Amino acid sequence: MDTVQFYWGALVVAVLANFIFGAVWYMPLFGKAWAKEMGFSMDQKPPASVMIRGMLIGVIGGFLLAYVFAHNIAAWACVKGMGETSAMSKMLMSAIFTWLGFYVPVDLNGIAWERKSWKLFFINTAYHLLSLVLVASVFIFWQNAVSLPCNS
Numbered sequence: 001m002d003t004v005q006f007y008w009g010a011l012v013v014a015v016l017a018n019f020i021f022g023a024v025w026y027m028p029l030f031g032k033a034w035a036k037e038m039g040f041s042m043d044q045k046p047p048a049s050v051m052i053r054g055m056l057i058g059v060i061g062g063f064l065l066a067y068v069f070a071h072n073i074a075a076w077a078c079v080k081g082m083g084e085t086s087a088m089s090k091m092l093m094s095a096i097f098t099w100l101g102f103y104v105p106v107d108l109n110g111i112a113w114e115r116k117s118w119k120l121f122f123i124n125t126a127y128h129l130l131s132l133v134l135v136a137s138v139f140i141f142w143q144n145a146v147s148l149p150c151n152s
Helices: 008-029 031-038 048-077 087-113 118-141
Strands: none
Touching: 008 031, 008 048, 008 118, 031 118, 048 087, 048 118, 087 118
């Protein structure tokens, strides 16, 4: 079985970039709208222990996303006919199809079954798409950061 080879430095940078992006997205950009749609009060600050726990879980989740996504990106590079396309095209296709197939359905279930608003759907699903594009962009920066020996 072929194994994915990737550059650990790119993975660490992807995790950190994704963490910072999430903080910016859910605090200054859409924090108030997100909190309102979630039913949270902006007047109450969570205890430091809750914030630290959330950040640690976020970093773990970011690591899992980047690690598995690196494998997804490598698999896209092995799709027949993809050899002629640019690294940017491979990364974007990987990000968009991952978002469309795995994130959008889960986000839509929030509308269907959890009574979440469409506004919350768009805040979260846009974050998911842009997060995947960001992680893919980090891997693009290191052109050979992710590779899988493809069988012809």
